[in-house]
Amino acid sequence: MLTRRLLPTHRLAAPSTFLRTLTTTQAFQNAQSRSPSLADITPDGAASFDAKLQNFRAKVAAAQRQRGQQASASLDKDPSKRKGAFSSLIYGTKEGQQMDKEIELSFSQVLARGKYVHSIVFHEVKPDKVDEYVELVGNWYPRMAGMEENKVNLVGSWRTEVGDCDTFVHIWEYQRYTGYHSSLHNISQHPDFPAFDKKLKTLITAKKTSLMQEFSFWPTTSPRSLGGLFELRSYTLHPGNLLEWETHWRRGLKARREVMEGVGAWFVQIGELNTVHHLWQFADLEERKLRRERSWSVEGWGDTVHKTVPLIQTMRSRILIPMPWSPVQ
Incomplete structure (x- = not known):
């Protein structure tokens, strides 16, 4: 009877809210007793669905970029964390590594x-x-x-x-x-x-x-x-x-x-x-x-x-x- 990562939907506009946090009551204040059904769905909602989906994905991507920028800033402040030129040749350029990181964040958060x-x-x-x-x-x-x-x-x-x-x-x-x-x-x-x-x-x-x-x-x-x-x-x-x-x-x-x-x-x-x-x-x-x-x-x-x-x-x-x-x- 218990639950998951829930951020109130009105907070999704801020990229930082795509981190998992505990649920707040705001997301649940409008609970209703009427049970929804398939009859509530109209056949002309595909365009609206796609628009909302693209907006949601854009916000997720923005949050990922922000985390990437924060990670880069951390490396800039701490040179000891940087890898040498030889490492870049082996593992790819900084830009390539960042692209791989974003792809990985999209599909594979290993931890x-x-x-x-x-x-x-x-x-x-x-x-x-x-x-x-x-x-x-x-x-x-x-x-x-x-x-x-x-x-x-x-x-x-x-x-x-x-x-x-x-x-x-x-x-x-x-x-x-x-x-x-x-x-x-x-x-x-x-x-x-x-x-x-x-x-x-x-x-x-x-x-x-x-x-x-x-x-x-x-x-x-x-x-x-x-x-x-x-x-x-x-x-x-x-x-x-x-x-x-x-x-x-x-x-x-x-x-x-x-x-x-x-x-x-x-x-x-x-x-x-x-x-x-x-x-x-x-x-x-x-x-x-x-x-x-x-x-x-x-x-x-x-x-x-x-x-x-x-x-x-x-x-x-x-x-x-x-x-x-x-x-x-």
Whole structure:
């Protein structure tokens, strides 16, 4: 029941806010009890989605450049950190190194893999209790995520519209496993938790939780509001194939990202083992279809599919709609 890197959406204009920080209450003040649905999406929203996406990516790039400039300034102040001419010949020019660094920051924050633990929670809600569930969770989750002492961030909350209908999906972020334990303990000690937990149990038929880590080459997005819908693709791999999967997807993501917008990718460490979750965002179902088809024209994608399909036991696709309080919209 806990969460992730969440910056209020109104702060995204400042490049520095693209660093992961704890959630603030501002991002969750407008939670509503009405459950959204596919019917809220119109077929003419692709242009608006693309414009918001380009704006979001521009801000991310600006934040990366700012960090690069700060790193360069630090080197200028401390000559002992500079490498010699021979090193430049071997490892490339300063400009080339900076370009490589920006590419790496875009797709592969290596240290992120061990810095955060994510949980993915599935609630199967009774069909006649959906509105009550939305009201209950829509008030409780933002409240818990907004309390700094809980040290937990909500990545997002969604309702399944195609797939396991009336199943709600929540992804939370913690500071390693110590943060996970700390968050669970703090929230369980809240005076209102027993009432929340008791009520929740009357609204759902099942609850499933797995603990995951994000792939090092695909850090989870910061909060944003692009609109549209999401697709959660879940893969059960043959045991022992996770490293090979990561190797191929590290190359394939660059091709996919040219035509599709990823939200995050995680592999389960505790729970449904050998499971990988990829989360994508699209303007609508037609755009999803077109962009997936367009992927095949991008060099490298066909090879990724050819090499990853044999690694898969089962796969599942869910179409999700974000909840009003979800930081990623």
